[in-house]
Amino acid sequence: MILLNGLxxxxxxxxxxxxxxxxxxxxxxxxxxxxxxxLDLHLSRLMLACKRLNIEFEQIQVxxxxxxxxxxxxxxxxxxxxxxxxRGSGGRGYLATTGIEPTRIISTHELxxxxxxxxxxxxxxxxxxxTLSENVALAGIKHLNRLDQVLARNEWHDPDIAxxxxxxxxxxxxxxxxxxxxxxxxxRIFTPMLDRAGVAGxxxxxxxxxxxEQNLSIDExxxxxxxxxxxxxxxxxxxxxxxxxxxxxxxxSFSVGPITQTIQTALQQAQK
Amino acid sequence: MILLNGLxxxxxxxxxxxxxxxxxxxxxxxxxxxxxxxLDLHLSRLMLACKRLNIEFEQIQVxxxxxxxxxxxxxxxxxxxxxxxxRGSGGRGYLATTGIEPTRIISTHELxxxxxxxxxxxxxxxxxxxTLSENVALAGIKHLNRLDQVLARNEWHDPDIAxxxxxxxxxxxxxxxxxxxxxxxxxRIFTPMLDRAGVAGxxxxxxxxxxxEQNLSIDExxxxxxxxxxxxxxxxxxxxxxxxxxxxxxxxSFSVGPITQTIQTALQQAQK
Numbered sequence: 179m180i181l182l183n184g185l186x187x188x189x190x191x192x193x194x195x196x197x198x199x200x201x202x203x204x205x206x207x208x209x210x211x212x213x214x215x216x217l218d219l220h221l222s223r224l225m226l227a228c229k230r231l232n233i234e235f236e237q238i239q240v241x242x243x244x245x246x247x248x249x250x251x252x253x254x255x256x257x258x259x260x261x262x263x264x265r266g267s268g269g270r271g272y273l274a275t276t277g278i279e280p281t282r283i284i285s286t287h288e289l290x291x292x293x294x295x296x297x298x299x300x301x302x303x304x305x306x307x308x309t310l311s312e313n314v315a316l317a318g319i320k321h322l323n324r325l326d327q328v329l330a331r332n333e334w335h336d337p338d339i340a341x342x343x344x345x346x347x348x349x350x351x352x353x354x355x356x357x358x359x360x361x362x363x364x365x366r367i368f369t370p371m372l373d374r375a376g377v378a379g380x381x382x383x384x385x386x387x388x389x390x391e392q393n394l395s396i397d398e399x400x401x402x403x404x405x406x407x408x409x410x411x412x413x414x415x416x417x418x419x420x421x422x423x424x425x426x427x428x429x430x431s432f433s434v435g436p437i438t439q440t441i442q443t444a445l446q447q448a449q450k
Numbered sequence: 451m452i453l454l455n456g457l458x459x460x461x462x463x464x465x466x467x468x469x470x471x472x473x474x475x476x477x478x479x480x481x482x483x484x485x486x487x488x489l490d491l492h493l494s495r496l497m498l499a500c501k502r503l504n505i506e507f508e509q510i511q512v513x514x515x516x517x518x519x520x521x522x523x524x525x526x527x528x529x530x531x532x533x534x535x536x537r538g539s540g541g542r543g544y545l546a547t548t549g550i551e552p553t554r555i556i557s558t559h560e561l562x563x564x565x566x567x568x569x570x571x572x573x574x575x576x577x578x579x580x581t582l583s584e585n586v587a588l589a590g591i592k593h594l595n596r597l598d599q600v601l602a603r604n605e606w607h608d609p610d611i612a613x614x615x616x617x618x619x620x621x622x623x624x625x626x627x628x629x630x631x632x633x634x635x636x637x638r639i640f641t642p643m644l645d646r647a648g649v650a651g652x653x654x655x656x657x658x659x660x661x662x663e664q665n666l667s668i669d670e671x672x673x674x675x676x677x678x679x680x681x682x683x684x685x686x687x688x689x690x691x692x693x694x695x696x697x698x699x700x701x702x703s704f705s706v707g708p709i710t711q712t713i714q715t716a717l718q719q720a721q722k
Binding site: 180182187188189190191192193194195196197198199200201204231232262264265270271272273274276283285287290308309310311312313314315316321322323324325326327328329330331332335347355356 | 452454459460461462463464465466467468469470471472473476503504534536537542543544545546548555557559562580581582583584585586587588593594595596597598599600601602603604607619627628
């Protein structure tokens, strides 16, 4: 199902700035057990991204009501729901026409069927060669300029490798192609700072707050690939997968550790 | 006029990766005096960008034939012709389906009517606050991830300012939002290196070759904003504007100098 500005329509103007310039942002959410998981957090991030990109999106109530319709349509069928907001259609070149109406797209997709072992026994990771572009002004938000992730994700086709770690140009680990990354070392949890690159995931934020609730030590840091390889535990998160422990990175094995399991259990509770 | 994969059609699938991820590239060309200016250079750059992005675009002959049709349709009407190539429609998330067919879009647009003084008396520039994202793998090519240019170009609405200079995070000048930049100092021409950010413009390449033909000294360099302000002459180039001398940057005045005029005349000859 696709709703374009509220109407069932699966095609969009070629002149929309989303296509012309990647001039927009998106959210990917899970609809499960008749609810959109962490909807408020997703909509807050969406509004924050609009603000960062100076997209004057005033249709949040309309969007919410359209999401309600989509949920009714989905009924008992779990799905991924994706929202795209673009600056709209108009403007000669990069300069947008003043007052153009942002475009809103809601699409539903089959919930990916990942192996159930991913959640319990963990997944294998690799290190991507393609590095992340860096820009303080774009860091953290889920904008539509995703060539970095596309190029990195298409480096491998081995289905046994679930995710690839991405570095910045200085060689620090920032995130996975579709996930945020956490390490545990000597009982403390770490996750890369996203001040110059990367997407600040909803589940990442949730993990940070859950760790604090559990009185676990958690810090944002500069993280090298060696830091990751020498960690006691590693796990990755995103809205669709939730939390997957990591059992191997480029041949180096990891155990699914107790802190990973504590966070995973807390997250599963929070999703209910 | 819009041709989508060869057919008159101004709407595209919402699921096209061009919209979903900015997963593609474009070319902007001028159709004037019944010919597409520097068509071969544009198509070469397009193919190079496809290669850099691993987009397997094999329809170059079809594209050329569609461009022929568009030119016939335009007849004596000058226009801007834009080509967009995306990786196509398909794939779950960032991983593209193997063997998907790239999407090709040709659109025609009115040739912008810039003041004729721009060519002779020059234009005013400003310095943009938004900096360019940096990534060796994406530098130089005209991909669809253009949020940097959009955010920079929308910093000002004063029609007297024709262009904004953009810096990288280190504070070096890289390009304009829609143009490449050149300075002249003590008889030598300089233009910023584009190894980590920026678009390697067709006219930029042409200016470099014309300067060499004219036995003028021309070099790519690291260029600070102070270097630009202390230059004897400054000019900017792109496929639509050709070459515009710069007569002021943020209040500092410049004369339209002899080397700028020499290059401009040579370029006007080459366009014929």
